[in-house]
Amino acid sequence: MPVTLEIKSNDSAVKEQRETTARRVIDYFSDGLPPTRLLCFLDDDDPAVLKAELGAANRGLYGPIHDSTPLAIWPDYVIGCILVDDGISLPFPRIIDDLVYLYGSTCANEVGLTMTLAHELQHAIQHYNVRQIWAVNSLVRQVPRAIKALNLMWADIPTELDARAVSKRVALHLFTEQRVSQYIDRKIAENLSEGDVADWQFVRTLTSTNSVDLVGSTHMIFERLKDHKPELETALQRMKEWNPEDFGDIELNPYFAVPT
Numbered sequence: 001m002p003v004t005l006e007i008k009s010n011d012s013a014v015k016e017q018r019e020t021t022a023r024r025v026i027d028y029f030s031d032g033l034p035p036t037r038l039l040c041f042l043d044d045d046d047p048a049v050l051k052a053e054l055g056a057a058n059r060g061l062y063g064p065i066h067d068s069t070p071l072a073i074w075p076d077y078v079i080g081c082i083l084v085d086d087g088i089s090l091p092f093p094r095i096i097d098d099l100v101y102l103y104g105s106t107c108a109n110e111v112g113l114t115m116t117l118a119h120e121l122q123h124a125i126q127h128y129n130v131r132q133i134w135a136v137n138s139l140v141r142q143v144p145r146a147i148k149a150l151n152l153m154w155a156d157i158p159t160e161l162d163a164r165a166v167s168k169r170v171a172l173h174l175f176t177e178q179r180v181s182q183y184i185d186r187k188i189a190e191n192l193s194e195g196d197v198a199d200w201q202f203v204r205t206l207t208s209t210n211s212v213d214l215v216g217s218t219h220m221i222f223e224r225l226k227d228h229k230p231e232l233e234t235a236l237q238r239m240k241e242w243n244p245e246d247f248g249d250i251e252l253n254p255y256f257a258v259p260t
Contacts, residue, residue: 001035004096006081007042008104018042021110025117028170033121034128036097039081040117044104047075051103057196060102060116062123066245067094098124111175111183118170122163126214127246133214134159135239135250140221142235146228153195155202158217164203165210172208222255229256 003026009015022042026033053073054061063069071079078101083092100120107113126134137159146152154160171180187200225232232252239247 001037003033004037004039004081005042006039008077009044014044017110018107018113021113022117024174025114025121025170028118028173029121029125032125034098034124036124036128037095038098038100038124039096040100040102040121041078041081042102042107042113043075043078044107045075046103046105049073055193057192058103059106059112060100060120062098062100062120062127064127064243064246065094065096065099066243068245069243098127100124109183111171111179112187114174115167115171115180115183119163119167122166123159126159126162130214131246132250133218135247136222136252136255137218139232139235139239139252140225142238143225143228143231145231146225149228150224153202154199156221158212158214158221161217162212162214165206165212168203168206168210169208218255219257222252226256 005019005022005026007015007018007022009018022040026040050073051058065082071082074082078099082094082096082099084095085092100117102113102116102120106116123134137157140146140152140157150156155164168180171183181204184200184204188197188204191197229252236247236250236252240250
């Protein structure tokens with residue numbers, strides 16, 4: 001199923017340039033993208049509500065869209081691409097299963113658009129191919145006590161490391177190493193937060209050959225998190241209520257066990 005690409009811009013030249021860049025990224029993944037109704041929305045704005053919710057350093061996101069998914073946080077122009085008036089149904093029917101969203105500030109830089117879009121598309125692939133691994137990894141971001149105690153970085157989460165490795169690989173495929181390095185150095189110099197600087201410094205060390213064993217790495221990080229199992233269980237119960245489609249069948253005990 002083809003990807004739906006929506007680019008919000010009143011400038012036709014900007015819109016064309018961003019579409020060309022986005023299509024190059026999408027084409028890179030070829031038939032590897034999930035056969036779902038996937039929307040890639042490239043904004044020309046940085047909605048304050050999203051930034052307040054997700055943090056100043058956030059450049060984009062991926063999320064599965066179910067009938068039960070709350071959409072109130074999204075601007076009307078994004079919701080209008082997800083729920084579409086067919087002239088008959090109320091509520092409006094949902095025509096999207098997966099959403100990749102990029103802020104306007106992210107799209108303003110060609111390398112930044114490429115790396116962020118590739119990163120979020122890789123999360124969509126993870127969700128489709130290894131949903132349970134994707135789900136349990138997402139819980140790690142929701143246990144701040146564990147993150148602080150173990151001094152965890154984004155790159156310590158296997159699905160996030162995988163997305164970073166893929167985004168760097170795609171960027172190096174489509175641009176010169178110098179342009180990619182210059183963009184990364186610019187993000188480091190912005191110094192949005194200590195964690196963001198450390199994250200970009202890590203991305204700078206990645207090469208086009210880096211790969212991640214998602215299953216093995218997930219067991220390894222859960223071994224590190226074993227003293228924080230109650231906190232993770234609480235996060236899981238919260239997610240089962242909020243997103244039963246993706247988390248309803250998740251059990252954490254197997255991930256704390258050493259794989260055979």
